[in-house]
Amino acid sequence: MTIRTTMTAGLAALVLGTGAAAADPVTVGLITTLSGGGAGIGTDIRDGFQLALDMNGGDSIHLVVEDDGRRPEQAVQIADRMIQAEHAQILTGIIWSNLAMAVIPAVTAQEVFYISPNAGPSALAGAGCNPYYFNAAWQNDMLHEAAGAYASEHGMNHTFILAPNYPAGTDALTGFKRRYTGEIAGEIYTQLGQTDYAAEIAQIRASGADSVFIFLPGGMGISFVRQYAQSGVDLPLISTAFTVGQDSLPGMGEAALGVVNAGQWSPDLDNEANHAFVTAFREAYGRTPSLYASQAFDTANLILSAVAAADVNDHEAFRAALRAADFASVRGAFRFGNNQHPIQNVYMREVVNADGEITNRLLGLAIADYQDVFASECPMQ
Template identity: 40%
Template sequence: MKKNLKALIAVALTTFAFQVHAEDKVRLGFIAALSGPLGVLGAEQQRGLDLALEHLNNRLGNRTVELYTADSRGNPGVAVQEVSKLIDRDDVDIVTGATASNEVVALVKPIAAAGLTLVGSNGGPSPLAGKNCSPAYFSVAFQNDQWSEGMGKYMNEQGIKRAYFIGMDYQAGWDHVGGAERTFEGERLAKVFTPQSQLDFSAELAQIRAAKPDGVFAFYPGGAAIAFVKQYAQSGLDIPLFSNAGLVDTLFLDAFGEDALGVTVTSNYSAKLNNSANKKFVEDFSKKYGRDPSFYAAQQYDAVMLLNQAIAKLPEGKFDREKAQDLIGTTSFDSVRGNFEFNRNHMPIQTVYALKVVKGDDGKLALNLEGVATESAEDPYVAECQMGK
């Protein structure tokens, strides 16, 4: 009888241990524009995700990762439909990714309503930085104005007195152009926005020529960026072009040919940053993909590394979604960007760098690290956010 009882207890304990172990997992949702006009950006985000999970042996905080992927196509309506599947069908514990700022705005409401958290790896729309800041949204990337405020300051340092501002007519375009305009101290000749579908800029370039500025600030992402930069160079305009890494980044350098030479951008990331986390990231990314990583990959890599450290603090057993949200904003991690922290509106406080497109020793285009545009950059909307007060 005693032997049978011991055997039953052993079986029960084994079963219990197996159940606890089985619960020690995290169902990770990843949503990004994996197809459509911004598909190249989402694919780069996924490269950062894949490399991070590879470095972590497919575990986050000692929990096995079950990955569920959704394609937003860069469309806010589609993004909401796809994240609803991640929530209702896949029962994910947490969501990361998101590519375009307008889809980020659309995603936060359903994610928050489900009691989940979005750890965004690209963009930081201004509505979510101020009055509509949310406990359910963290941007590991940047607040949109942040890069461009740094560029406005940099343009001042470069002696630009008369500037022309142009960008794509959507949330990120308004934020980026507004940020550069806000910190630029010279004369603002014009502020022009063009439709998202526009790829022919001949009329706008003629207007720029007629305005005779000392410098031009332009924000366009994806295919529109390539079209604008190429047409700008081929128009013969001998006017310095300024932007941020949304316009010209490592990911697109080959597509520009030599038309991007001399363009200066700001970014929160450079593959040349000298810290141990970035050295490992760049070395392994380059081995895997044959080039330096872009900021899209770097930000998604950082998002996963942050989640790894935050989730490691959770108690064993069933994933505590509410506790995970609390931990994300207060957990430190080794960012590939060096110093990194969240402001109380869940937007980053970080350094913004100036980078210039040059021809490297190998004859290929490269982004040269020119220096720091802004140290410990915040965003202009945090005072409107009521979280943390």
């Protein structure tokens, strides 16, 4: 299968055939993980992005996709090639914070725009913010903070917290604790990629906690949630969309039912753009979109809106067009803060069985119109 595809939809070109879009197509490089563990998330990112282009049509964007194999060096090399050999003007697609930390500074230093559909490390949201870097998803801590706020408001004051021992894991627990007012019943860092959690669950059982918060993305979460369901420990489980999202739920099955988790989006979020997105995604790919797919879809629409409004070679004008965020986000209200990260609502969702499909249902608002705590350290206005 060829993944280096040129997006051309002749019909729609007629519609958009005015103004800036009539110029040469803008080359967008999408670097994401399509092989090894985590390939499912990368597939969602690619498919979500592609869907937005298909739905909006137009030949304003020439998309180049490549697999980073989840290796930072490889991602940097691909970014260099896309910029230097293929003259990409916008890059996007990276899932993981560690790859983002390697690629984004290298890209922005070459005065090329990078728009993150996922990773939002704190180092790039605060003092390290950059005019060429936008994040269309969240700052890393945001969803965990919402989960902490929810736990406190719902009378949980003895929570056991657990995450893998790597920076995104420590960030997650720090984020949770930031808005959590109760007491921590226990705190465990597990090995990255760990698949057996019997030892940790035994400690949870013995801790006397009243609830459990986990950040275990991908296969780690699938393993934990299923082992937890079988362990006989029935404390409420709180998490974020990274752990119990649509990418993992099919692998968890009924074990995930009832897990409450934070996310800025949910497949049943009630707005017009989201209805269209979820329907079209199911039709095109035969599965329910994940949070990652929704973010990639928004990223593509953000880029499309800016390309239609300004010339990408006029960096000032193009940046202003991106900052305006003049597109219908599937998460509803969406705007950028001074650090070019989203200011948005974060909701709580609950895993339910909807007519045989294990999926998330909206539970309510967790924190409204929220800006990340690092924005104040960013010198940009």
